[in-house]
Amino acid sequence: MTAFLQHLTAALAAGAVFALLALGLSLGYRASGVVNLAQGELATLSAFVCVTLLDRGWRFWTAFAVTVVLSFAGGWAGERLLVRTVSSGLELGLPILTLGVLLATGGLETWIWGAGRRAPSSPFSPATVHVLGAALPKRELGVAGVALAAASLVLLALWRTRAGLAIRAAAVEPGLARGIGLNVEGMRALGWGLAAALGSVAGVLMATSHGLEPGMLRGGMVFALAGLVVGGLESPAGAVAGTLAVTVGVDLLGDYVHWVGAGLRVPAAAAVLLVVLLVRPLRRTAPA
Amino acid sequence: MKTRDQLGLVLAAGAALAVVPLFLSGGHTRELSTVAAYTVAILGLDLLVGACGRMSFGQGAFMAVGGYTTAILCGRHGVGVFWTIPLAGAAGGGAGLALGLPALRMRGRALELAAFAAAVAVPPLALHFDGFTGGAAGTAVEHHSPGVVYAAGWGVAAALFLAAWALTGSRFALKLRAARDNDTAAAAAGLNRGGGRLAAFTVAGAYGGAAGALLVVSAGHADPGMFPLRLSLLLLAAAVIGGLGSIWGAVATALLIRYLGDVIGALPHVGVHRAGPVSFVIGLFLVAVAVTHGLSAAVARARHAPPRE
Numbered sequence: 001m002t003a004f005l006q007h008l009t010a011a012l013a014a015g016a017v018f019a020l021l022a023l024g025l026s027l028g029y030r031a032s033g034v035v036n037l038a039q040g041e042l043a044t045l046s047a048f049v050c051v052t053l054l055d056r057g058w059r060f061w062t063a064f065a066v067t068v069v070l071s072f073a074g075g076w077a078g079e080r081l082l083v084r085t086v087s088s089g090l091e092l093g094l095p096i097l098t099l100g101v102l103l104a105t106g107g108l109e110t111w112i113w114g115a116g117r118r119a120p121s122s123p124f125s126p127a128t129v130h131v132l133g134a135a136l137p138k139r140e141l142g143v144a145g146v147a148l149a150a151a152s153l154v155l156l157a158l159w160r161t162r163a164g165l166a167i168r169a170a171a172v173e174p175g176l177a178r179g180i181g182l183n184v185e186g187m188r189a190l191g192w193g194l195a196a197a198l199g200s201v202a203g204v205l206m207a208t209s210h211g212l213e214p215g216m217l218r219g220g221m222v223f224a225l226a227g228l229v230v231g232g233l234e235s236p237a238g239a240v241a242g243t244l245a246v247t248v249g250v251d252l253l254g255d256y257v258h259w260v261g262a263g264l265r266v267p268a269a270a271a272v273l274l275v276v277l278l279v280r281p282l283r284r285t286a287p288a
Numbered sequence: 289m290k291t292r293d294q295l296g297l298v299l300a301a302g303a304a305l306a307v308v309p310l311f312l313s314g315g316h317t318r319e320l321s322t323v324a325a326y327t328v329a330i331l332g333l334d335l336l337v338g339a340c341g342r343m344s345f346g347q348g349a350f351m352a353v354g355g356y357t358t359a360i361l362c363g364r365h366g367v368g369v370f371w372t373i374p375l376a377g378a379a380g381g382g383a384g385l386a387l388g389l390p391a392l393r394m395r396g397r398a399l400e401l402a403a404f405a406a407a408v409a410v411p412p413l414a415l416h417f418d419g420f421t422g423g424a425a426g427t428a429v430e431h432h433s434p435g436v437v438y439a440a441g442w443g444v445a446a447a448l449f450l451a452a453w454a455l456t457g458s459r460f461a462l463k464l465r466a467a468r469d470n471d472t473a474a475a476a477a478g479l480n481r482g483g484g485r486l487a488a489f490t491v492a493g494a495y496g497g498a499a500g501a502l503l504v505v506s507a508g509h510a511d512p513g514m515f516p517l518r519l520s521l522l523l524l525a526a527a528v529i530g531g532l533g534s535i536w537g538a539v540a541t542a543l544l545i546r547y548l549g550d551v552i553g554a555l556p557h558v559g560v561h562r563a564g565p566v567s568f569v570i571g572l573f574l575v576a577v578a579v580t581h582g583l584s585a586a587v588a589r590a591r592h593a594p595p596r597e
Contacts, residue, residue, distance in 0.1 A: 037345065037404055082579060088589070089582035095343055095400055096528055097578040103521050104571025110564030218517055222405045229401070263416040270409035274402055278390045 002134035007255045008248065013140040013209065014220075015247030016147035020202035021217065021224035022231070022239040023151055024195035029233055030171035031191035032083050034094035038102035039199055040217030040224070045105050046071045046200030047207040047216075048113055051120045060123040068200050075196025079189040109214040117213040143205045150201045151240050154194060158236060167191060219266040223247050226273040229280075246272055294453075294536075301539065305442050309435060317434040319546065321506035324441035325351075325499045326542035330527050331445075331452050331535055332495025338456060338465065338533030339488035346387075346403030348520035350496025351503060352410045352512075354380040356421055358501040359510035363427040370440055373501045380497015381490045388489030407520040414512035426511025429504055441502045448495060452535045455491070518567065525570050528577065545570070 021039055028036045036042075046067050053063035082101075086093040124142035128135040158164035170177045170187035178184050206217060227243025250268045254260045260268060309317045329347050336344055354376035361367040361375060387402060414421045421427065432440075455461055504510045522545050529544070530537020549562040552569065 035401060086578045086582040089585035093578045093582055096574055099524060100571045100574030103525060103567045107564045107567025107571055111568055218408050222408050225401050225405055263412050267409040267413045270405035273405045277398055277402055
């Protein structure tokens with residue numbers, strides 16, 4: 001039981017971080033009809049920015065807050081300047097844009113900060129908490145807590161506030177939304193800003209728990225994509241739940257089935273993605 | 289381009305390729321063989337985009353399938369390394385078929401997700417099943433001189449280029465392009481779009497597999513580090529830069545992705561570490577391509593819009 005709780009906590013911590021990526025992917029998809037494959041790398045870029053601030057002596061939560069705000073602004077600007085322009089062109093334009101951003105961001109990180117791995121210190125204490133006889137690391141609980149809080153905040157904002165209703169309306173029925181006077185373009189930019197902010201939270205949490213290097217979230221993206229597909233591309237809450245389910249499932253499988261082990265986690269998540277795609281075809285609603 | 293011009297270009301390129309190694313050292317000749325491998329991979333991507341408008345973020349995964357087929361057959365079972373190339377192509381084709389089957393049921397961009405996931409999943413898979421693959425150290429294959437490797441690599445690339453040329457001009461390809469451009473009309477005209485897409489994925493996979501084999505032949509071994517996600521991304525980027533769906537850009541962009549690093553490294557303040565700037569430049573270029581295309585489409589639409597009252 002104690003070992004199970006420890007494995008579960010570790011899996012939840014990872015799953016919650018990846019769920020933030022999936023939520024961001026879902027928001028971007030609902031806004032503009034494209035799955036932003038660069039989401040993980042942009043999150044990593046945010047983490048690099050945060051670590052640079054930390055290296056200059058900033059306090060953790062201040063640096064974190066500034067990074068999230070900067071990332072939101074970056075996502076918002078990205079939609080206004082890039083996504084919106086590219087959307088006018090060929091259908092293939094948006095995937096090409098995400099490919100370009102993915103390559104450029106990874107390249108930029110390696111160029112500025114080098115390819116090596118850093119180990120920024122965690123803001124949570126290294127102590128453990130005893131729950132039902134198991135010693136659970138505060139660090140993992142902290143990561144899971146912050147990530148789930150961020151996801152919940154965004155989901156609550158989407159479903160319980162008028163602004164959230166406006167964002168959802170603009171995504172689902174843009175024509176009608178424009179008709180009643182909603183600023184659909186603004187809502188889209190907001191969606192991408194939120195996606196970037198969520199990504200930055202994921203990136204910083206990942207960096208402090210597993211170390212920071214370019215490409216660190218590429219495996220996480222596979223989990224996020226699997227969760228996204230499981231939960232339904234159109235459902236942000238589904239994306240979060242789906243990613244938690246996939247990550248916890250795969251990680252526990254790896255912990256208890258030794259043949260699978262740690263090395264096959266990412267391929268297992270990829271397999272889940274492929275199986276779900278085979279069994280459940282995706283329907284796409286293109287934004288008007 | 290008129291067919292006569294195309295023929296002229298092919299003959300000129302063929303002559304250049306045949307003559308170039310006479311002027312180069314063994315090491316450079318071997319490097320140019322990897323360019324042949326990239327060319328074949330990019331050709332596969334061009335065929336896929338041209339046929340059904342899908343981009344594959346995972347050509348590196350097909351290359352790994354083909355490359356390891358070669359490594360296992362040659363390194364562990366003693367099959368002559370050049371004989372493994374068609375087998376590697378077949379293995380890649382099989383993998384393409386497997387990825388193409390879900391494509392039959394999907395609209396939209398779902399395939400790109402699957403291909404991306406496959407590309408990320410391949411190095412850990414190769415590392416884990418080290419009984420087959422030799423793990424991190426990899427598996428070695430027969431070693432051949434640079435001249436032989438070059439001839440084999442470019443021979444295969446030339447043959448596959450001609451096949452691609454024939455394919456894109458064929459009636460089958462015209463049907464596929466019709467399906468790509470207007471799905472509904474094609475269905476109304478009775479075209480079997482699903483079969484076409486499946487064929488496109490199989491062919492792209494086969495080209496990827498052959499490319500992987502060529503890569504392993506020129507390197508002399510196969511290991512998981514040879515097929516990172518970055519390879520898949522750069523190959524797709526090259527296919528886009530060379531002209532989406534156009535096979536004519538393949539050689540030029542293969543040269544680009546191989547040698548851009550050296551060009552950038554020659555710039556004074558960049559120095560030795562080039563992987564970052566190369567990815568950055570290529571990525572930025574892609575963003576520019578996407579944005580300018582979007583801008584010109586918007587401008588064209590505005591120009592053709594009816595005059596406002």
